[in-house]
Amino acid sequence: MSTADRSGxxxxxxxxxxxxxxxxxxxxxxxxRDGEVVYLADPVPARDVxxxxxxxxxxxxxxxxxxxxxxxxxxxxxxDCTLVERVAxxxxxxxxxxxxxxxxxHCKWWAQIGVDGCxxxxxxxxxxxxxxxxxxxVADPATTREQLEExxxxxxxxxx
Numbered sequence: 001m002s003t004a005d006r007s008g009x010x011x012x013x014x015x016x017x018x019x020x021x022x023x024x025x026x027x028x029x030x031x032x033r034d035g036e037v038v039y040l041a042d043p044v045p046a047r048d049v050x051x052x053x054x055x056x057x058x059x060x061x062x063x064x065x066x067x068x069x070x071x072x073x074x075x076x077x078x079x080d081c082t083l084v085e086r087v088a089x090x091x092x093x094x095x096x097x098x099x100x101x102x103x104x105x106h107c108k109w110w111a112q113i114g115v116d117g118c119x120x121x122x123x124x125x126x127x128x129x130x131x132x133x134x135x136x137x138v139a140d141p142a143t144t145r146e147q148l149e150e151x152x153x154x155x156x157x158x159x160x
Contacts, residue, residue: 012108017067024067036122060126069108084109089148
């Protein structure tokens with residue numbers, strides 16, 4: 001996994017990246033309990049995996065991809081990732097072990113919020129499933145932290 005761009009500068013990576021980016025790698029497989037990500041020990045180029053994903057399966061439903069963090073991303077505000085800010089506003093299991101991840105040293109989420117991002121990362125779905133109201137809110141760049149907190153206050157006790 002190359003972490004430098006053509007100028008030789010180090011690049012940060014998004015752990016919820018685009019599978020079609022030229023540099024994209026598979027970060028993990030959505031399997032585990034509740035469809036959480038199980039991380040691969042080593043990156044696998046997305047271009048090697050995408051051809052074997054059945055045509056009727058959206059790749060982001062079963063795999064998590066990492067790609068370069070880019071300035072034109074709709075989740076960017078200056079140098080910050082607003083997606084990880086919304087992810088961090090959701091409850092986390094503080095007793096959860098931080099997953100082993102080959103991306104961490106170059107991860108935008110790690111650089112921005114540290115271990116809090118890592119604890120929540122396995123639960124992040126790039127493709128939000130129908131009926132996942134919290135997932136829809138978190139994925140929407142227009143959602144504010146206040147809106148998330150208000151939704152969680154009205155939701156089931158699991159979010160309180």
